[in-house]
Amino acid sequence: MGEVIHLDGRFLSSRSEARVSLFDRGYLLGDSVFETIRAYRGRAFLLGRHLARLQHSAAVLGLPAEPLLRDLPEIAGEALQRSALEDAVVRVSISRGEGPRGIGEVGYERPVLAVTVQPFQPYPPEGYQRGIATRQLSARRIPPECFDPSVKSALYLPAILARRERSAVGLIEGIQRTVDGQLAGGLVSNLFLVQSGALVTPSLSSGCLPGITRQLVLELAEALSLPAEERRVEPEELLHPEEAFFTNTLMECLPIAEIDGRALPAAPGAITRRVHQALRERVREECP
Numbered sequence: 001m002g003e004v005i006h007l008d009g010r011f012l013s014s015r016s017e018a019r020v021s022l023f024d025r026g027y028l029l030g031d032s033v034f035e036t037i038r039a040y041r042g043r044a045f046l047l048g049r050h051l052a053r054l055q056h057s058a059a060v061l062g063l064p065a066e067p068l069l070r071d072l073p074e075i076a077g078e079a080l081q082r083s084a085l086e087d088a089v090v091r092v093s094i095s096r097g098e099g100p101r102g103i104g105e106v107g108y109e110r111p112v113l114a115v116t117v118q119p120f121q122p123y124p125p126e127g128y129q130r131g132i133a134t135r136q137l138s139a140r141r142i143p144p145e146c147f148d149p150s151v152k153s154a155l156y157l158p159a160i161l162a163r164r165e166r167s168a169v170g171l172i173e174g175i176q177r178t179v180d181g182q183l184a185g186g187l188v189s190n191l192f193l194v195q196s197g198a199l200v201t202p203s204l205s206s207g208c209l210p211g212i213t214r215q216l217v218l219e220l221a222e223a224l225s226l227p228a229e230e231r232r233v234e235p236e237e238l239l240h241p242e243e244a245f246f247t248n249t250l251m252e253c254l255p256i257a258e259i260d261g262r263a264l265p266a267a268p269g270a271i272t273r274r275v276h277q278a279l280r281e282r283v284r285e286e287c288p
Contacts, residue, residue: 004083006075006115026095030154033057038249039088040287042080049212057151065094068113079117087120123251131257131267137165137174141184144207162187173246178206183233186246190214194243194271198227213247220278243269
């Protein structure tokens with residue numbers, strides 16, 4: 001069947017039926033939260049973790065989403081079944097819905113849930129075989145003091161502007177810094193460096209998203225007896241890493257071959273391959 005859409009309590013027969021109100025706060029102000037989940041062999045991977053983060057995001061924004069969240073596992077499962085897709089992307093969005101004019105929260109009692117399932121579009125295979133080129137972007141990450149980075153909201157304009165910079169030079173992913181210059185991560189991903197045989201990734205205090213795959217990689221590293229450190233990472237550390245890779249739900253572990261025009265010793269390196277293999281084994285365990 002392919003694409004499946006569930007909107008505001010019902011499954012739709014086509015995309016042409018998918019409409020939200022002009023006065024919906026998600027449309028007007030970006031007042032909504034979302035999660036992107038990857039499905040393997042027709043099963044959502046780490047669904048519980050994604051829904052827990054969605055619940056956290058809704059709570060931070062004060063969205064009354066509890067009734068919707070209770071039904072989400074069943075809705076997502078049925079949507080995947082209807083799609084008949086083996087490899088898919090599930091997007092779950094919760095908007096504050098319609099209410100009075102202005103930016104106040106009073107009068108918004110009926111949030112709107114949307115769930116879509118679409119075919120998974122993989123990253124280029126050669127990126128995993130030989131690694132990708134990346135560079136530091138001029139667009140800086142919003143400081144955590146200004147906006148909680150653990151919230152996945154629809155306020156994506158800063159990322160859109162940064163993506164224009166990334167796309168203008170033909171990159172698949174770019175590296176963002178914080179306002180004070182430390183590394184935060186990729187534009188839509190988390191960043192890992194390998195130094196002296198150990199993993200290093202920017203700490204959450206950098207304002208990076210606490211990625212689901214980022215956390216899984218840290219857990220896998222512990223299981224593999226692989227040293228891993230979350231800390232402040234300076235741009236100078238990009239000069240001589242042994243290996244580097246990006247992580248997110250859709251890319252898994254995408255190796256980096258070149259940073260700011262300098263080639264890395266190996267892409268993918270032995271540790272990157274080891275971590276990615278462990279991630280793939282976890283996928284097979286949870287999505288047989």
